[in-house]
Amino acid sequence: MSHLDRLSSLLSNFEVKAECLLSSEGANLFIYGDQTCLDKLVLVVDPNALVPIESEPLVCIHVDIGDNKNPLHQAMPEYVEIDLKHPNEFGGKSNVQGIAHLIVTEASMSRCGARFALDRLCDLLVVNILRHQIAEGKIETGIFAGLAHPKLRHVVVAIHDNPHYPWKIEDFVEIAAMSRSQFMAVFNKVLGYSPITYVRLWRMTAARLAILNGKRVKEVANKYGYASGDAFCRAFVSTYGVSPTQMSRQH
Template sequence: MDRLTTLMDRFQLAVLAAGPGEANLIALADAAGQPVRILYRPCGPLADPDPGAIMWAARVDWSGNSNPFLAALPSVVDYGISSNAEAQGLVRLMRDEAEGRHCGAQSVINRLGEVLMVRLLRNQIQKGATEPGLLAGLSDPRLSRAIVAMHDHPGRLWANADLAQEAGLSLSRFAELFASEVGETPMGYLRRWRLILAHQDLIRGDRVEAVARRYAYSSPEGFTRAFRKAYGVAPVSLRTAAA
């Protein structure tokens, strides 16, 4: 079971070298110049720590307006890498590419940055969450199976009983645990996930009828009502703008 790949695939991630005042991803070094911590703030630039401790800084954009994982992260993620040689190596490589201004450096930084972000997000899933949300759900080995199933197969005609079976829980226990950990019902989360994906597809120019079928709506009219309630606009307006 892969808890991150669909999220990484559906929400484009870009990593750009940035000055400390603009950066929301900062690598901090110890007195010997070794990278020891990564700080990441999903919703804006980080307050400037001790400038002498900053080894490298970047701006990360991961579709923040619609990405449900970002909304579930702490306001600042603190990822200790003092004993993680691979993460330290990634930081050094990204710094060297940025400072060396080599041909293709930005492409290298973006790909290495994606690897570093996956490691940071894995660490957050392992640590879990103290507040309800997607991170807490993905941190639970039972709920995560149901959530990944919804992420990977949003067009399936899911019922609560199907998702409870994915989780290996009774229906009542699944519903109770999901609401407690994720902060909404399984069907509520599924509807919201489908509409997030539908919004992406419409901006890309897909037809309203096709998108409605893709995400298991019984009719374009029903899909339009749900979409308008969620986003305040008719889906056809997004498709027209994309044309």
Template sequence: MLLFPHATPHAFTVPAGATADLACATLDFAGGEAHPLVGMLPEHVIVPLAEVPGLGSTLELLATEASSPLCGHRHVIDKLFEIVLIKLIRHLLEHPEAGRHPHTSGLLSGLAQPQLARALTAMHESPEHPWTLAELAEIAHLSRSAFSLRFRELVGVPPHEYLIGWRITVAQQLLLHDHAVIDVATAVGYSGTSFSRLFAQRVGQSPRAWAQTRAHAGA
């Protein structure tokens, strides 16, 4: 399986006389390259199907659905590809050498480190919580200084900066599902005014304008 997370230009060639079947899909994350999941992935991933349990059979189902446009096949394909992506990310977490250079920083590096993974999971599961450095360090079973240093070394940004980025990502997902701005702000731990100001600083548009732009783009 080949994955190009960053829209890297690429081309496939097949030797003369040979044939190949390709099943292609496009990933679209709210926030684009700024999405933590996109940032955690390398320029490209090449994984033999046999190395990831269940990946080959899932791709076979996906190919079958793609070649037989029955009722609901679009939704089935989307869900199957989500499963493929989850399996691939699990593989990269368990075998980080397969997807990154040893000195690469990012979410993948942080999740591969058990102590930081606990803190990252806490932030992901409760973005609305007013996390402090002391709380996150305690979850990671590290001192505040050790946690802050290790987090920055492996993830690439300070904990607070990462939390803000994650909150923006969660907010974008909620906005895409037509949640009111005030409800989105509460869901990610801000008041309406402070959230709108922060969102505009990070994204370049107000929450409402961003949601409208995305809606028009997908229309």
């Protein structure tokens, strides 16, 4: 049986941006220690989380993983603290120590492509954190609870892979190999939404990134299964409170 990739489609719809800062003000990624021996890494996802930030971190970075409408943001804990002296305790065989060393190197040296490299390294850091979230299986509700569920994960991945498809409940029941009543009850409990509502939310999430990346409204509407640009715009306004054009201008 081939391995079910539960993250690639999800992550392909989001962009992680990173900016190295000179002080802790405005930063949410902190790496402590020195160049030869890193101590720990702290990533603060929720700006309201009460996280004690120690003095003189080696590196301070602002990592942007989107707002609270972003499922990536919703799936992350309020903050993550990783012991870099014993990194294998974080999610088993973790590459996080190596990633942290590369982040420190890029942040401390003025080299061509440093901003691009930091973005990609922070991408890798987030992937490792999300893998850990799935492996731990401690999230009871939401997208990562669905991705961790032995049957629902196949449905969630199918939605992520094919947001344009005209999904019906019967399709999901067949994929999950569950009865209709059992599937509906379990999906609502684990994901926190009905299956069709989740499909609509995922379409809007992916469409929002496409709009912010400069895609035309008609192109996005067609890609995500809307009958017309007008139907897409109505759904977009209902979700985000602004039209696709207004959102594009605001960013």
